[in-house]
Amino acid sequence: MINNDCMIVQNAFLFGDSEGPWKTDVFTKALKAKAGAALAWEMTLQQYRHFCLAIERKHIRPQASSTEGEGNDSDSEEVDNPWDQGAGHGTSVAVRRYAREIGFTRTLTSDAIDLWTSFSGSYHKFYDVISVDVRPARAAMSLNRLLTPKEKEHEISRIMTLWYGQGYRWRSPQQQEATERTVSGISPLFTALPTSAGKTVTFLLPAKMKGSNTTVVITPLIELGLQLKRTCKDFGLEVEMFEKGCIRKASVVIVVTETAGTEDFRDFIMELQLNKRLDRVVWDEAHMLVKDQNFRLTIAGSRALQLRCQLVFVTATCPPSLVDDICELMVLPTPHVVRQDYIKPSFRYSVKITHDLNTSAKGMIKIMQDDTFADSKILVFCKTGAEVSKWAREYKARKYYSRLATKQEEWANWDRGLMFATTAVGAGLDKDGIERVLHIGEPYSIIGYIQESARGGRGGDYVESMILIEAEDYAALMATPRESLTDDEAALQDYLRGDVCRNKILTEYLNGRGRTCVEMDTPLCDVCDQQKAGTFLRLKRRNEELVEELKVSAKRQRTYDSQALMKEQCVRDRILQWEWIEEVLKRIGEGCPVCWFLKDDDFNRHIFSECDVWRDCFGRMTMGGIRREYIDYRGLKTSCWSCGLPGDKCDGYVSTLDKCKRQDCVLPVVLYFWRQEDSVYHGVVRRSLSRVFGELGELGSELVKRARVLEENGSVGFKIWVEILKARGGE
Numbered sequence: 001m002i003n004n005d006c007m008i009v010q011n012a013f014l015f016g017d018s019e020g021p022w023k024t025d026v027f028t029k030a031l032k033a034k035a036g037a038a039l040a041w042e043m044t045l046q047q048y049r050h051f052c053l054a055i056e057r058k059h060i061r062p063q064a065s066s067t068e069g070e071g072n073d074s075d076s077e078e079v080d081n082p083w084d085q086g087a088g089h090g091t092s093v094a095v096r097r098y099a100r101e102i103g104f105t106r107t108l109t110s111d112a113i114d115l116w117t118s119f120s121g122s123y124h125k126f127y128d129v130i131s132v133d134v135r136p137a138r139a140a141m142s143l144n145r146l147l148t149p150k151e152k153e154h155e156i157s158r159i160m161t162l163w164y165g166q167g168y169r170w171r172s173p174q175q176q177e178a179t180e181r182t183v184s185g186i187s188p189l190f191t192a193l194p195t196s197a198g199k200t201v202t203f204l205l206p207a208k209m210k211g212s213n214t215t216v217v218i219t220p221l222i223e224l225g226l227q228l229k230r231t232c233k234d235f236g237l238e239v240e241m242f243e244k245g246c247i248r249k250a251s252v253v254i255v256v257t258e259t260a261g262t263e264d265f266r267d268f269i270m271e272l273q274l275n276k277r278l279d280r281v282v283w284d285e286a287h288m289l290v291k292d293q294n295f296r297l298t299i300a301g302s303r304a305l306q307l308r309c310q311l312v313f314v315t316a317t318c319p320p321s322l323v324d325d326i327c328e329l330m331v332l333p334t335p336h337v338v339r340q341d342y343i344k345p346s347f348r349y350s351v352k353i354t355h356d357l358n359t360s361a362k363g364m365i366k367i368m369q370d371d372t373f374a375d376s377k378i379l380v381f382c383k384t385g386a387e388v389s390k391w392a393r394e395y396k397a398r399k400y401y402s403r404l405a406t407k408q409e410e411w412a413n414w415d416r417g418l419m420f421a422t423t424a425v426g427a428g429l430d431k432d433g434i435e436r437v438l439h440i441g442e443p444y445s446i447i448g449y450i451q452e453s454a455r456g457g458r459g460g461d462y463v464e465s466m467i468l469i470e471a472e473d474y475a476a477l478m479a480t481p482r483e484s485l486t487d488d489e490a491a492l493q494d495y496l497r498g499d500v501c502r503n504k505i506l507t508e509y510l511n512g513r514g515r516t517c518v519e520m521d522t523p524l525c526d527v528c529d530q531q532k533a534g535t536f537l538r539l540k541r542r543n544e545e546l547v548e549e550l551k552v553s554a555k556r557q558r559t560y561d562s563q564a565l566m567k568e569q570c571v572r573d574r575i576l577q578w579e580w581i582e583e584v585l586k587r588i589g590e591g592c593p594v595c596w597f598l599k600d601d602d603f604n605r606h607i608f609s610e611c612d613v614w615r616d617c618f619g620r621m622t623m624g625g626i627r628r629e630y631i632d633y634r635g636l637k638t639s640c641w642s643c644g645l646p647g648d649k650c651d652g653y654v655s656t657l658d659k660c661k662r663q664d665c666v667l668p669v670v671l672y673f674w675r676q677e678d679s680v681y682h683g684v685v686r687r688s689l690s691r692v693f694g695e696l697g698e699l700g701s702e703l704v705k706r707a708r709v710l711e712e713n714g715s716v717g718f719k720i721w722v723e724i725l726k727a728r729g730g731e
Contacts, residue, residue: 174339182280190323215253221256232254237251239252378417384635414431491505631667632700
């Protein structure tokens with residue numbers, strides 16, 4: 001019987017089972033942490049049991065008939081409820097203690113087991129989980145897992161010879177080990193091999209073995225799925241891309257992450273599993289499934305698949321903390337990890353701080369063009385698609401970003417020269433001949449930077465990988481308190497700071513032990529170069545002085561995530577503030593937000609586009625026209641483009657199925673009171689902006705900048721709106 005995780009844990013504690021994997025202290029610690037984050041108070045185990053019993057009695061137990069309990073029969077209270085009997089105690093004990101009778105498990109009978117089955121069915125119905133009988137995992141194994149070690153070795157050698165010819169060589173001992181572990185059915189299995197180290201072979205070879213069933217590969221991007229499909233065909237494997245409807249039998253089925261969360265895919269997986277046709281599920285580029293918020297729901301939802309097959313996670317950038325995160329999300333036991341140390345023997349890393357990012361970028365691009373051969377490739381990473389298009393137009397170069405319709409053709413036809421791209425060019429997109437990689441602005445994450453820079457040097461070429469960063473941004477990053485950073489953010493901060501060898505920071509984060517350029521005999525990074533020249537201390541002193549000079553201005557631009565250290569009352573206040581904001585937006589509804597702030601009782605009798613107050617202030621300019629001409633949300637990744645709320649507070653923003661249906665109550669209010677100088681709220685806007693904006697276009701660029709508001713990542717515009725709301729107060 002397959003049980004939902006929360007139902008198993010709840011029943012284990014409700015019925016007094018504190019043994020096995022759910023130890024009381026472990027459960028209590030996790031319960032306090034989760035409840036504290038969600039409810040602003042730490043729930044105890046005793047309180048949890050009370051809640052469980054209340055849920056069971058009100059929602060799960062069969063409802064008593066209307067006649068039950070009528071009359072004054074004094075003996076009626078002595079009859080124990082079978083639900084309490086199933087828990088190993090009487091009803092009176094259940095109400096008072098919820099304790100388990102000693103020796104209960106030694107006196108189980110067939111009737112008691114049938115009773116438990118009935119209870120379990122009720123719980124499954126309440127939690128909306130299907131109860132099915134699943135064969136033991138060993139029975140699901142295909143023929144290749146039942147081979148003897150000698151037969152496995154012969155079969156692996158046969159396929160490698162078929163693919164690579166006589167005298168083939170493994171690219172590394174770790175590649176061979178990962179392949180053998182996959183063939184043997186070791187699960188869960190994490191394979192961490194660097195870029196170009198042959199990760200794909202480790203899970204495609206078992207799919208080629210005689211007697212193999214289906215291997216399902218979940219990949220985060222369509223481009224990666226298409227590339228994997230071509231690789232499968234080159235290896236002579238039957239391969240299909242999963243889509244709604246029936247799929248013919250195939251050795252490999254490729255599923256893009258956004259599809260993996262659908263009901264059709266869950267049905268497909270369960271059908272394969274129940275028909276004993278599923279060998280393994282492979283998560284390709286697994287680091288993206290945890291680090292990228294767009295994919296976290298998919299991998300977390302994989303728990304509901306109730307997989308009874310081999311689970312394999314493949315990635316090029318897999319720090320130990322990432323393995324722990326995946327195991328926690330999917331509730332996996334301790335995995336087997338095959339790790340090859342991340343080393344780029346032909347790379348030279350450097351970081352340059354500049355006061356004029358645009359001019360420095362042009363100068364560096366010219367140096368790179370002059371320093372490479374005519375048929376070499378230079379890959380330049382920008383923050384947004386708009387920046388990519390601007391640079392590509394200026395240099396008449398190739399471009400690549402996620403929303404570009406022709407991005408696949410651009411990548412395929414890029415044979416020399418410059419290409420400008422966003423982080424969409426990351427894991428899995430391969431191209432030979434890339435000798436220079438330049439980041440204009442700081443990367444979003446250290447793992448992202450490693451993946452993006454690793455697009456270079458596919459053929460073992462020497463690669464210059466440089467980050468250009470604005471001095472003000474650098475100062476703000478260095479001033480961020482370390483306790484407020486994730487492991488990834490802390491590693492990026494250390495890498496950019498330049499106190500120690502940049503290779504040491506990368507290898508320590510990815511491999512668990514750091515090694516310098518000198519220790520690995522690789523080209524010296526800029527930090528090691530400075531140390532060798534005896535100027536490292538001078539460079540460090542200059543950087544520290546720069547941080548001090550810009551510290552005051554950096555504080556005005558950034559707020560830090562220190563709310564986790566605040567007391568419980570601060571958490572409660574923030575929750576109440578968000579509830580108040582939600583109530584205001586609900587109250588405004590489809591009415592006019594400007595008139596609501598003006599306390600006009602007719603605000604809900606007309607919509608914003610018909611507001612006379614707005615027309616008196618802006619004339620014929622509509623909000624739609626202002627957004628098209630002066631306000632560009634595309635560069636802002638933290639807020640909903642429709643309603644203006646922080647992304648994590650907008651259901652339509654985080655959903656891949658539904659778009660935001662709210663009207664924008666933020667920008668119209670801010671713009672109106674910015675222009676309406678005789679309004680009581682005009683001073684609030686002026687103080688929030690900290691300087692005077694005379695033009696609408698200049699103001700529009702300021703409003704869509706990133707800002708921290710009530711511990712959420714939002715925009716400057718939403719931050720000002722919250723201040724106006726505070727000034728207005730309640731009704």
